[in-house]
Amino acid sequence: MDYQRYFKEEVSDEEILKAYAIVLPMLKNLVRDDMAFGLSDKEKYLFYVSAKEFDLNVTYGTEVVDLVKQCIRSGNIEKGTIPQEVLGKEIRVIAAPIRNNRGQIIGTISDGISMDESKYLISSIGDLSESITQVSQSVNEIAKSSTELAHAGQKALELTTRTMEASDKTKEALDIIKAIADQTNLLGLNAAIESARVGELGKGFNVVASEIRKLAVQSKESVSTIRDIIESVNNSVENISQAIKETAVLSENQAAVTEEISAAVANINQSINALNDFSKRFL
CATH class of the missing domain: 3.30.450.20 (PAS domain)
Structure with missing residues (x-):
């Protein structure tokens, strides 16, 4: 100077x-x-x-x-x-x-x-960086699990939809069975009338007609019972379907939020690494 x-x-x-x-x-x-x-x-x-x-x-x-x-x-x-x-x-x-x-x-x-405080600061930054890295890994695992859960929910929803469709087809089959039972019952009734008309010669045929009518009645009762069961199953499937829909929505939202958290943690980790590099300049 x-x-x-x-x-x-x-x-x-x-x-x-x-x-x-x-x-x-x-x-x-x-x-x-x-x-x-x-x-x-x-x-x-x-x-x-x-x-x-x-x-x-x-x-x-x-x-x-x-x-x-x-x-x-x-x-x-x-x-x-x-x-x-x-x-x-x-x-x-x-x-x-x-x-x-x-x-x-x-x-x-x-x-x-x-250098005590600087070393302590750098050590703390290193520990924080390690913790953030572990959190980032955990969040990524959660995000992965949430995504997989959302996909599983979608598949389950597809399966319930197929179950409902199969149930509808079963109802159609029951309607056909009921129609056949009605026709069989009518046929048995006609046979009974015809048996009564011919008198003594139609007694054997009358027995067959009676059994046909019993079978028709039993068929209609079975159809009614099966229909009740299917309705109960449908109600359960609809409830399950609704629950799966809600779960799928929650899973998708969770996956989206977890991805946002993961991105935020990555930014924090990047900042901590930059701070760590900066602090080492003073060693």
Whole structure:
């Protein structure tokens, strides 16, 4: 930085470093994260401001860490992680060189932030991502089951429709049987009349006519009984058909809603993955 722009006279290296020392405590109010700040010359720390939640116990005269040495050598801003065994806590550090008005590096200013919260955040995001993935798989299974249930409901509805159609055809067959029974009964009645007309010679024929009429009556009674049974079956089938229709509608709605939930979960999972990738940039 061109310090001549701010000062008419040349400022000594010591004065520049003192100015940084005065400003350093104020930097804590300018950042949102809980950070520690350090000021050094090219060999040792000159000033240190601890964070609220952690203290690296850096004191005046402590030798600068390797990352700060690298910053001094390269003359560039350096970023890196200091292992826990060096300062007692794993710290993410950014070090920037301080230059005098002649462009010479005279020291560094650095900040450090604990990796505990970042690691916890990343771990939580990973756990959340895993949970969302499991939920997504479960929802997909439910969606698949709902779709299969809807298809099964449709098939069952088709079967009940066929049953109703078969029942109608059975009714037609019963009508034919009833008509035959009526005709048989009439035929028996005519035979009885004819038997009575011929007198003694028609007695045997009268017995046959009587049995025919009994058969006709029994046939009509059986037709009536079968018709009642079919009506009862039809009522049951209609009730089942209605229940299946309602179930099919509910299954289709459930399948549609489940697909929407699955899509929403997929979007959430995508966002969490993006957040996870973003958070790793700070490690």
